[in-house]
Amino acid sequence: MSDALSAPAALRQACRQDAFRRTTAGQCDGFVQANLMVVPAEAAFDFLLFCQRNPRPCPVIEVVEAGKVEPQSAPGADLRTDLPGYRVYRDGRLAEERADVVALWRDDLVSFLIGCSFSFEEALAEAGVPLRHVEACSNVPMYRTSVATAPAGRFRGPLVVSMRPIPAALVPLAVQVTGRFERVHGAPVHVGEPAALGIADLSRPDWGDPVEIRPGEIPVFWACGVTPQAAALASGLPFCITHAPGHMFVTDLANAALAR
């Protein structure tokens, strides 16, 4: 196995041994990182249906059934220990942050791995599209919009988008490059006109950090993986587990394999 292939397994091992507790941004270049959402089996159909109905914000990489903790996208991994940080929610409210969730695990928990924008950001950078939040070493700004997702069972709520300021001449390239990544958010959902999405002030994101928009740049909006998480928490599920923000699950899948 080459060094590049072994990197995700090594990172997961470090998480398991509590030797890695930071954000996974910038780690394991070339490999798919995923949001984690763990829900009780009784809510799993509705949550999977929510994802099926809202594929842009909720691109399912893999579902790991109740009774299992090893994803096919990361042989040998254990979803209870191999992320650098977890959040536990009870009745829709943050109950605790933990380094692992072994002690809390139940046989009825179903795990969803949902794609994240790290996959297409790598392709944007390679294509020469500058990414302001990466240059600034900050988190991408994310906004609740006035666009409703398609509800499923108890799950509903607004589409959440991430925003990247793109030089006007590069907007078509940014659309084309990310459009190849349909399995991880795909093409932007909106170009320019934040007010049309119900976003009053770009300098005040609902999650992440604000970024400067320079003259000649257009704010471009992509569907964001915070959408299903926000819907799950708003539903007041009695119990669920997520990754801690930015502390993603790193799979053995190549980002390139998600492009078409």
Next chain:
Amino acid sequence: MSDALSAPAALRQACRQDAFRRTTAGQCDGFVQANLMVVPAEAAFDFLLFCQRNPRPCPVIEVVEAGKVEPQSAPGADLRTDLPGYRVYRDGRLAEERADVVALWRDDLVSFLIGCSFSFEEALAEAGVPLRHVEACSNVPMYRTSVATAPAGRFRGPLVVSMRPIPAALVPLAVQVTGRFERVHGAPVHVGEPAALGIADLSRPDWGDPVEIRPGEIPVFWACGVTPQAAALASGLPFCITHAPGHMFVTDLANAALAR
């Protein structure tokens, strides 16, 4: 509303009044037709997961939850009456064929509408790719392969493919045209070499009718919507309902809307 737009609603109305009991092949040009699979709620998560894990053979157009019979893809429709024919299975065996399933309906039934190849065949024909089974007014030949689907819960089984003989020079065009229809089977899964799929004799399909393969033509194989149906029946579900073969549900969605 134009005549073209009203056609699916008129066909569904004719089904509801028992005035249309034939195959829907060739009806309502331009509109998406769908396979119907109705399963009890206790099996719905596993079936949706089976579809998620096998998107090529199981492209979900829409899921209609328990307690509902009106799809969003066909406002005003009733899935219990608006197909020209139904099959009812008990314990994995065909129990009866019916013109409607109103009397059998239960509040716990979840309905899956799964895309079918009619959508991309229209695009192939428009691109000038000849379709032998259409010329012959027969059903497309379908074959059980030696390729396993990704199982989910009780659902598992072989990939089923449909085969169309394509002149060698048109194979690339056929790949590109159908590749645009990722939401309805997409590009072929295999070109030539039936033995590599475990198909011993193309003249003996497992479903549908055999077609002639002329000199200079290559057998091209697409993932087929019979795959999920075969998996559901093989699982021995206590109860399920499907469309009768060729008697599809006609939606108000345009085929063109499924292309990218």
